[in-house]
Amino acid sequence: MLHIVDDEEVIRDSLTWLARSRTIETTAYESGTAFLAALEARKDFDPQGECILLDVRMPDMSGSALFDTLSTRGLTRRLPVIFLTGHGDVPMAVDTLKRGAFDFFEKPFNDNKLMDRVEEAFAASREAGAAAEVHTRLATLSIREREVLDLILAGKMNKVIADELGISMRTVEVHRAHIFDKMNVKTAVELARMLK
Incomplete structure (x- = not known):
């Protein structure tokens, strides 16, 4: 499942269309708060893997703040984050990657490269899920x-x-x-x- 978190509807729609062109199931959220609410209501992770495409700058809760929340909860391995921004700079990209983001894309981006990274994030998410399952069994x-x-x-x-x-x-x-x-x-x- 691909989660698209962006405050601009046109971006959410175009990313949803792009993902569906590769038969990737998507859900879009207009804010970090909406995503967190949906996350709280869920029971489990998607066994096929998950990824979040996250806009850096949003009014309600910035992408960086949402990432910090997910990081604090230990969820970024199961929910790898790919940041998207139209206002990115090298220090911001380096900082997010150092803090555990899966990747960072500056708008406009190459559609195929982005979707390739999403699929790699799904694989990393599945691997993290398998490791968590083994840990649970060992316990x-x-x-x-x-x-x-x-x-x-x-x-x-x-x-x-x-x-x-x-x-x-x-x-x-x-x-x-x-x-x-x-x-x-x-x-x-x-x-x-x-x-x-």
């Missing part, structure tokens, strides 16, 4: 399951894990089954790939 493991997990990832067999932890091999097997279930994998190889 469900008990301390002992984490110990067993570390030894599985070190390539140790159940008997060796049992000896190192001072538990029975059957207990290791039970922990291993719980780990695979909680992490939603079937093999140690899948587990290793997920956690690399």
Whole structure:
């Protein structure tokens, strides 16, 4: 989902048309406040990835202020921000990129380059979502399951894990089954790939 946040209707309309020419689903907002209200009402992120095209200068809440709010909430990895401005300067671009913006385009911009970057932002958003999902799953493991997990990832067999932890091999097997279930994998190889 592409979120377009710009106070000028003609810009919102043209960006929406441009995105739809690449079959990118869009939602447009006339202000940062409207976007934040919509964000609060949502339940989850789009698994296909998301990106915000954000105008720097808006009357209600500047793009920079909205970016700071998203940054403070830790949302800019799941919602990468591409700034758009007709009044940009090099220091502003450098500052926003240093603070974690995905990119910065000065109007007028090359339509294809902008949409290419939007698609790259979607990929980054999906990757951040996958990492967050793995982190959430890891948080469900008990301390002992984490110990067993570390030894599985070190390539140790159940008997060796049992000896190192001072538990029975059957207990290791039970922990291993719980780990695979909680992490939603079937093999140690899948587990290793997920956690690399």
